[in-house]
Each structure stands twice: as structure tokens, then as C-alpha cells.
Amino acid sequence: MSPRRSYDQYCSAARALDTVGDRWTLLIVRELLAGPRRYTDLHADLPGVSTDVLASRLKDMERDGLTTRRRLPPPGxxxxxxxxxxxxELLPVLQALGKWxxxxxxxxxxxxxxxxxxFALPLLRGLEGEGLVEVRLDEGEFHLFVGADGGPVYGHGPAPGEPDARLVLDVDTCMAVAQGELSVLEAVRAGRVDVSGDGALAKALREAEDSVTA
Structure with missing residues (x-):
């Protein structure tokens, strides 16, 4: 485990960077916002990180109280x-950094x-309310826990159960949302997002679309 480096400044921003300012740390947090993940899964979704650096960062994060490690019961x-x-608690930090x-x-x-x-975090920034949203892209599927208070904020693959809304869109639209060129509502209104589902989130998005076509 590497010794903690410090800016040695009595400043909360400096203290925060002492803990999360190392390369890869916040991106590991981004991946773990999906819930528990194996080392091999983290390595696969963090292209460019070496095995030694990933292992070192995970040990540092456990020491600093950001993560825990546990063994799954059999057969896992x-x-x-x-x-x-x-x-x-780093979710709003990542969201602010992503917005910036x-x-x-x-x-x-x-x-x-x-x-x-x-694209989960950019889409979450553009959705209001609470509920489970399934997102389908040609590149893959994931789901969002909109308005989640603790626990995972998104997950890989189809939604676990019936979602409140399903969004089907292409990666170009996701990129436009991530770049701040389009909001989620603007993308829906432009016909670039197909919305289905019977939950409150789906109804709110369809109403936004109908308000333009009416």
C-alpha cells in the first residue's frame, strides 16, 4: 500500500485532493456507482489502467474509507x-465535474x-423525479435509478424488473447530451429518443414531447 501523499495545506479542497486526486481514483468511483464489481470487471471498463495501478488505487481507497472489499458466497x-x-458521497462531485x-x-x-x-451520469443529470429507467443503445444496455438515495445509481444490462420508463436512443444523441448540446427533454422533443413505459417518468417525458407537437 503506497503512503498517502499530501499537499500539507489546511484547506478542505486540498485535503479532498489528498484522498481522491490521484489518477484513476474518481474513475474507479464512477464504475463503483453501479454497485459491487469484481476486479476483472473494473479492469475491463477502465481501458488504459495497468493492473498494478488499479490494485494500488483500490488498496488506497479501502484504506481511506471510500471502498470495501468482500467475498461473494458460493457459487460466486x-x-x-x-x-x-x-x-x-462523491456522486455530486463527479456530476459537477462532468457538467464542467x-x-x-x-x-x-x-x-x-x-x-x-x-453515458449513465450525463443522462441522470437530465432526468427528474424518481424511478427505474432502462436505456437501450446499439452499444449496449444499462439502467438508471433516478432519484436514488444511497446504493447504486446505475447498473449494467436490462433493468431488474419492470422499469418506469424505457429510453431507446443512439450514441450520437448520448454524446450530444454529454457535451451539453442537448438536454434529455430537448432530445425527446426532437424525436431522437423513443420513450415507452407506464411510469411517472415515462409519462412526464411523453408530455414534454406532446407539448411541442400539439
């Missing part, structure tokens, strides 16, 4: 990492990796 019998309550970084995205570079679930 694998270790998973998950955020503590302290780690989950919209202007930095620009066009996707040939070297840029992409995963469908990386």
Missing part, C-alpha cells in the same frame, strides 16, 4: 469492491474508448 466465491457511504467537463469533450478522437454505461 469471488471478491467484489463496493463504495462505502463516504464513497457514495462538457465543454472539453469535443469530437470523439480515434483513440477514445467508450462504454455504453459511461
Amino acid at each position: 466465491a469471488a471478491y467484489v469492491y463496493e463504495l462505502t457511504a463516504r464513497g457514495q 467537463g462538457e465543454a472539453e469533450l469535443g469530437e470523439r478522437r480515434p483513440t477514445d474508448a467508450v462504454r455504453a454505461h459511461w
Whole structure:
């Protein structure tokens, strides 16, 4: 376990960066906002990180009270990492950072990796209310826990159970939302998102669409 480096400044921002300012730490938090994950899953969804650095960061995060590690019962019998309550408090930090970084995205570079679930946080920023939302892209499926208070805020694959809303859209629309060029409501109104479902979230999105076509 690497010794903690410090800015040695009596400032809360400096103290926060002492803990989460290392390269990869906040992106590991982004992945763990989906709930418990195995080391191999984290490594697969963090292209570019070495196995040594990932292992070191996870140990540091456990030491600093951001994550815990536990062994799944049989037949899984694998270790998973998950955020503590302290780690989950970084969600608004990541959302603010993502909002600030919209202007930095620009066009996707040939070297840029992409995963469908990386659009979960930008979409969450544009949805109001509470409920389970399933999102379908050609690149994959994920689901969002809109208005979640603690626990995972998104997950991989189809929704666990009947979602309140299903959104079908393409990656270009997700990129436009992530870049701040379109809000979720604007994308719905422009016909770039197909909305289905009987929950309050689906009804609110359809009403926004109908208010333009009426």
C-alpha cells in the first residue's frame, strides 16, 4: 500500500485532493456507482489502467474509507469492491465535474474508448423525479435509478424488473447530451429518443414531447 501523499495545506479542497486526486481514483468511483464489481470487471471498463495501478488505487481507497472489499458466497466465491457511504458521497462531485467537463469533450478522437454505461451520469443529470429507467443503445444496455438515495445509481444490462420508463436512443444523441448540446427533454422533443413505459417518468417525458407537437 503506497503512503498517502499530501499537499500539507489546511484547506478542505486540498485535503479532498489528498484522498481522491490521484489518477484513476474518481474513475474507479464512477464504475463503483453501479454497485459491487469484481476486479476483472473494473479492469475491463477502465481501458488504459495497468493492473498494478488499479490494485494500488483500490488498496488506497479501502484504506481511506471510500471502498470495501468482500467475498461473494458460493457459487460466486469471488471478491467484489463496493463504495462505502463516504464513497457514495462523491456522486455530486463527479456530476459537477462532468457538467464542467462538457465543454472539453469535443469530437470523439480515434483513440477514445467508450462504454455504453459511461453515458449513465450525463443522462441522470437530465432526468427528474424518481424511478427505474432502462436505456437501450446499439452499444449496449444499462439502467438508471433516478432519484436514488444511497446504493447504486446505475447498473449494467436490462433493468431488474419492470422499469418506469424505457429510453431507446443512439450514441450520437448520448454524446450530444454529454457535451451539453442537448438536454434529455430537448432530445425527446426532437424525436431522437423513443420513450415507452407506464411510469411517472415515462409519462412526464411523453408530455414534454406532446407539448411541442400539439
